[in-house]
Amino acid sequence: MKKKVDKNATRKPNDAPKEIVLNGLGVSPGIIIGPVYIREQGTIDVSEHTINPEDIEKECSRLGDAVERARRQMARLRNKTKNMPATAADELCFLVDAYEQMLRDSRLIRGAEKRIADRLMNAEAAVQAEISDIAAAFAAMEDVYIAKRIDDIREVGRRLILNLTRTPVKPFAAVPPGSIVISDELTPADTAQLNPERVIGAAAELGGAEGHTAIMVRALGLPSVLGVTDLMRNIKSGDTVLIDGTVGRVVINPEKKTLSVAIHQQKEYLKQAGRLERMRDLPAITRDDIELELQANVELPIEMTMVKQAGAAGVGLLRTEFLFMGREDVPDEEEQYAQLSQIVKAANGPVTIRTVDIGGEKPAEALLKGMGTKATSALGLRGIRLSLAQPKILETQFCAILRAACHGNVRILLPMVSSTSEMHRARAHLKKAITKLKRRKVVLPDPIPPVGCMIEVPGAALAADALAQVSDFFAIGSNDLTMYTLAIDRGNEYVAELFDPLHPAVLRLIQFASEAGRRMGIPVSICGEMAGDPRYTALLLGLGFRELSMSARSIPRVKQRIREMDMTAASRRAGLIMDQVDSGRIATLLDDFNGLA
Ligand code: PEP
Numbered sequence: 001m002k003k004k005v006d007k008n009a010t011r012k013p014n015d016a017p018k019e020i021v022l023n024g025l026g027v028s029p030g031i032i033i034g035p036v037y038i039r040e041q042g043t044i045d046v047s048e049h050t051i052n053p054e055d056i057e058k059e060c061s062r063l064g065d066a067v068e069r070a071r072r073q074m075a076r077l078r079n080k081t082k083n084m085p086a087t088a089a090d091e092l093c094f095l096v097d098a099y100e101q102m103l104r105d106s107r108l109i110r111g112a113e114k115r116i117a118d119r120l121m122n123a124e125a126a127v128q129a130e131i132s133d134i135a136a137a138f139a140a141m142e143d144v145y146i147a148k149r150i151d152d153i154r155e156v157g158r159r160l161i162l163n164l165t166r167t168p169v170k171p172f173a174a175v176p177p178g179s180i181v182i183s184d185e186l187t188p189a190d191t192a193q194l195n196p197e198r199v200i201g202a203a204a205e206l207g208g209a210e211g212h213t214a215i216m217v218r219a220l221g222l223p224s225v226l227g228v229t230d231l232m233r234n235i236k237s238g239d240t241v242l243i244d245g246t247v248g249r250v251v252i253n254p255e256k257k258t259l260s261v262a263i264h265q266q267k268e269y270l271k272q273a274g275r276l277e278r279m280r281d282l283p284a285i286t287r288d289d290i291e292l293e294l295q296a297n298v299e300l301p302i303e304m305t306m307v308k309q310a311g312a313a314g315v316g317l318l319r320t321e322f323l324f325m326g327r328e329d330v331p332d333e334e335e336q337y338a339q340l341s342q343i344v345k346a347a348n349g350p351v352t353i354r355t356v357d358i359g360g361e362k363p364a365e366a367l368l369k370g371m372g373t374k375a376t377s378a379l380g381l382r383g384i385r386l387s388l389a390q391p392k393i394l395e396t397q398f399c400a401i402l403r404a405a406c407h408g409n410v411r412i413l414l415p416m417v418s419s420t421s422e423m424h425r426a427r428a429h430l431k432k433a434i435t436k437l438k439r440r441k442v443v444l445p446d447p448i449p450p451v452g453c454m455i456e457v458p459g460a461a462l463a464a465d466a467l468a469q470v471s472d473f474f475a476i477g478s479n480d481l482t483m484y485t486l487a488i489d490r491g492n493e494y495v496a497e498l499f500d501p502l503h504p505a506v507l508r509l510i511q512f513a514s515e516a517g518r519r520m521g522i523p524v525s526i527c528g529e530m531a532g533d534p535r536y537t538a539l540l541l542g543l544g545f546r547e548l549s550m551s552a553r554s555i556p557r558v559k560q561r562i563r564e565m566d567m568t569a570a571s572r573r574a575g576l577i578m579d580q581v582d583s584g585r586i587a588t589l590l591d592d593f594n595g596l597a
């Protein structure tokens with residue numbers, strides 16, 4: 001259900017700021033206090049400035065040029081429909097008609113011109129302001145058809161702004177340093193653009209604790225709360241906000257007393273983080289001398305510094321979505337190679353590079369061209385399915401990975417695999433990539449990297465014995481495995497409470513798949529969020545896992561847990577847990593063990 005945005009509903013602009021406490025899902029720990037930067041969904045961050053009165057005509061003509069360019073873009077889009085299946089072509093033509101209509105003498109264009117002339121606004125800011133006003137007026141009508149039109153108007157506005165700036169506008173480029181980003185929704189692509197040197201925390205109305213947005217804010221170390229009901233209607237520009245990402249609390253305009261408690265807690269948190277830093281050079285070894293390998297999950301290249309600081313034994317999961325998100329074109333081999341090889345060189349150990357996992361809640365315009373979101377939904381063309389549907393892109397990615405593999409120890413991992421035939425088909429494309437590189441006389445890595453399979457679809461877990469025969473290693477993705485097994489959308493705040501990796505169905509699939517892999521003699525790691533939560537460490541070790549990959553920031557905490565644990569006791573407890581049928585009982589057995597050992 002889409003929430004209505006009405007920032008003035010509960011507070012009038014001149015009221016003295018009153019403390020408002022809102023609760024949500026604490027998805028990235030830590031406490032932070034700062035000024036808010038409000039970002040409404042679908043808007044682009046544009047700079048705003050006052051123009052000289054003599055430049056009004058020039059500014060209006062800049063806007064006119066942008067409109068003209070948008071019309072030509074629409075004409076090109078209409079042309080493309082000729083090669084499309086009829087239903088897709090009809091759908092697109094309908095949209096193009098609507099967009100063209102808006103680019104004629106619409107309220108959007110007239111309103112923007114008026115703002116330039118009357119308020120001396122630059123054209124980008126005028127378009128942006130007009131869109132906000134139209135969206136607010138439409139939202140007040142509470143009509144489903146009209147609500148859909150808001151997105152269309154935003155799309156036209158976005159196109160105009162891009163045409164005006166002529167360069168892709170980076171989201172959050174205008175965020176003042178030290179701000180806390182507040183939004184109705186932060187997509188994973190938005191989050192990838194948050195610069196931790198400017199942004200110190202975030203909160204949003206939508207989002208679950210296990211979605212990619214949550215994973216990314218954790219990776220960036222930004223204290224954040226998602227799923228905060230009524231956030232947007234209670235907050236306005238100029239407010240100060242306190243984000244407690246540990247307990248999931250947002251306090252708007254905190255009172256003195258609240259602030260002093262928070263500052264005390266903040267100091268404690270930082271002290272604890274300092275203590276954990278000392279774990280860095282210690283081995284991840286249990287009390288009975290079993291040594292484990294703790295690797296890092298990486299979503300963005302900027303994390304590599306943290307990976308080193310955390311003392312990770314390499315990268316156990318490199319999510320390559322960052323290469324494709326937030327842009328309209330597909331990165332070529334050179335660009336991918338440059339980014340991947342840098343990461344391989346920077347990693348202190350092996351790097352498992354996963355081919356791109358777009359689809360579901362991780363859309364990337366570059367790969368979705370011409371396809372609606374339905375085609376790439378969570379149950380649609382996601383992960384390896386989308387790559388196999390666009391083999392040229394997959395082969396280009398393989399070429400880039402193979403070249404990067406000349407700089408270190410690399411493994412290739414395939415996401416969202418559900419059948420052995422997908423493994424075979426992907427391997428065939430890898431072969432083609434090798435042939436292409438050979439023809440170009442490019443040096444190949446020796447040996448060719450092993451190819452592994454993510455176990456994150458329940459069907460793959462149940463067919464793990466078959467998949468193990470065609471895979472060089474397994475990486476268990478407990479996030480999607482939990483989502484698909486329990487039919488719970490991992491990024492949906494409404495069902496976040498139900499997301500339970502301790503459900504016996506999930507644990508049995510993990511156990512079955514990991515044992516199948518080990519029986520075949522292939523390495524088996526786990527890289528879902530479970531691996532980075534010390535609550536689950538004893539259970540995972542007890543189930544036989546010796547390779548865990550997690551957000552670099554989680555490594556010290558998990559290492560600390562490992563160092564105080566006895567493997568024999570953990571295995572016994574895991575055995576007892578796997579005999580249970582109730583997740584409540586499982587949780588009690590696990591938490592008791594954690595309290596004891
Ligand atoms: C998983 O599903 O557990 C996983 C590691 O992959 P991602 O979170 O990128 O979907």
Ligand code: MG
Pocket residue numbers: 415456477479480
């Ligand atoms: Mg996954």
